[in-house]
Amino acid sequence: MFAQIDTPAVLIDLDVAEANIRKFQAHCDHHGLKLRPHIKTHKLPMLAQAQIAAGAIGITCQKISEAEAMISEGGISDVLITFNIIGAGKLKRLRRLADKVTLSVVADNRSVADGLSGAFADAQTPLDVLVECDTGAGRCGVTSPEEAAGLADYIDGLAGLRFAGLMTYPPVGADQKVQRWLNEAVDALANCGLKASVISNGGSPGMWQAQNVSIATEYRIGTYIYNDRSLQVRGVCDWADCALTVLATVISVPAHDRAVIDCGTKVLTSDLLGLNGNGHVLGRPDITIAGLSEEHGVLTADNINLAVGSRIRIVPNHACVVSNMLDQVILVRGDTCIGPQSVTARGKVW
């Protein structure tokens, strides 16, 4: 299996990725939802371009450095940064981005809004700012619809900024609650004379129910392009829909029920996402990836039946974090190897 590829390696099957792009774009088109893919999953300008070509309205990034990479190498022209931007250095770079593309950002507190205003007060076009709303996930976001309206009003009054809408990263399986929360926020906004032109919802686990939060105008989603074990286990995709796999070599078979591969947390990461084990071995559902250290993975099974030197292909628990581990991935189409591809936006944290 891909004998010419040294292991461990991260393989991206472009046939599968392209089919995933088409499939969810069609779903969004059918339901009249705009799609704004999150590039964190692939970190590759070429795949951001493919997402736009298929009908996405723009991309989502978490960090300015990710956006910079997608704009300079991918020619992307519409970016939403779903992260509170803080600090003089980052604000200066954000301002430069706004000169190049249609840019929007989020804020969930007045300090962040004040910083954005300071950077854009003298801009010709005001910066579009969405209020991040915590609809139950307990990460960032204002915690009530009233607070959302209050912050929106504050933002809209600041020089250089324009209140553009609401954004949420919802908890899994809480569509009705999210819809209600956002409805109440829209009502509260109306009381302030404000309108959310964008209501941005997102998340891969709930992708096929995206239309249930019908108040949303757009959907942000990352993992759908590759899929992974966490989504397969939750019934969102099949193994055949998983575009990112890890190729590994068996380096030791110390016992009849145990083997060791040349692949640990430096490739698969420790992300469990609530699952047992660190990945799924394709074609061997009886195997558990029972433990990882940095360079070793320990496989267990009643009868491991693997030889030293044999190769396996793993669907990781979480595809996005695996994309961040190596400087390059290997592009393939089915059994055909295309070649290595630098992961342009790997390791971008600023």
Added chain:
Amino acid sequence: MFAQIDTPAVLIDLDVAEANIRKFQAHCDHHGLKLRPHIKTHKLPMLAQAQIAAGAIGITCQKISEAEAMISEGGISDVLITFNIIGAGKLKRLRRLADKVTLSVVADNRSVADGLSGAFADAQTPLDVLVECDTGAGRCGVTSPEEAAGLADYIDGLAGLRFAGLMTYPPVGADQKVQRWLNEAVDALANCGLKASVISNGGSPGMWQAQNVSIATEYRIGTYIYNDRSLQVRGVCDWADCALTVLATVISVPAHDRAVIDCGTKVLTSDLLGLNGNGHVLGRPDITIAGLSEEHGVLTADNINLAVGSRIRIVPNHACVVSNMLDQVILVRGDTCIGPQSVTARGKVW
């Protein structure tokens, strides 16, 4: 705190790292143990050089690519690779390494030994091979002293190879069992007319008891140079001995008992090492790093008492994996910032 450094950032305090190098070198010197540090923790040629300068006999690497980086940039001249090397490409590179430095490797099965022999059969100097022994950790390694002797005998009979000794990565707190295992292996080797000139033991959690496995001739250790939360919790070091810290900025304070920082698994990783929470906030033992996603860290406390824009410094659960996440770390000495340093051996998996 380090206002000129953009966050998130990985800081390395060289004063602390150098003190850690000196302290454990003195411990090994006192007990007549040779020290062979594992460079996976720092991945920096300059710190490998510092370890050698302090008295280490050479370095340990897991991968050929790590060794290549340390040799080309660090001028290191003695390397043990503690990993079964498999495949034509890697074996060719291993052979090239042997022309440059004093090289030894491990094997825990005949397939690996056969491969090594194939690559070194025509070498002027035979390759030193240690038999990896599983003394209880359940990863790689032959599983009994008799098997160790059998494999040693097999290796010693292969063209291009010389049996050089035994290597183990022991379970934590099993000194007596490990000593007994290795003693029995030495006896079994004697029955085959073989002698282990090197017996290589290792591991940071048991570092201050390294002398208890008195049959060992050398000790391999990585984390001791930086230390981390996993070692502090186990009583191996103090917070002041932790040379690697992560600088992060508070980006949101959504509730009186919760704050969010600009630092998630892309910096801290998901490694728990058996602990609750994802790190220790220096000066704030009341805070729990309760959850991470890729770019966010959620902090909880009865009273979080942090302002948006304020900065915190985190000791991660596991320092080695954090070293692998970013292309650069920031070198400091106490409160003085020295500057960025590329992490030469980051992301080396081949």
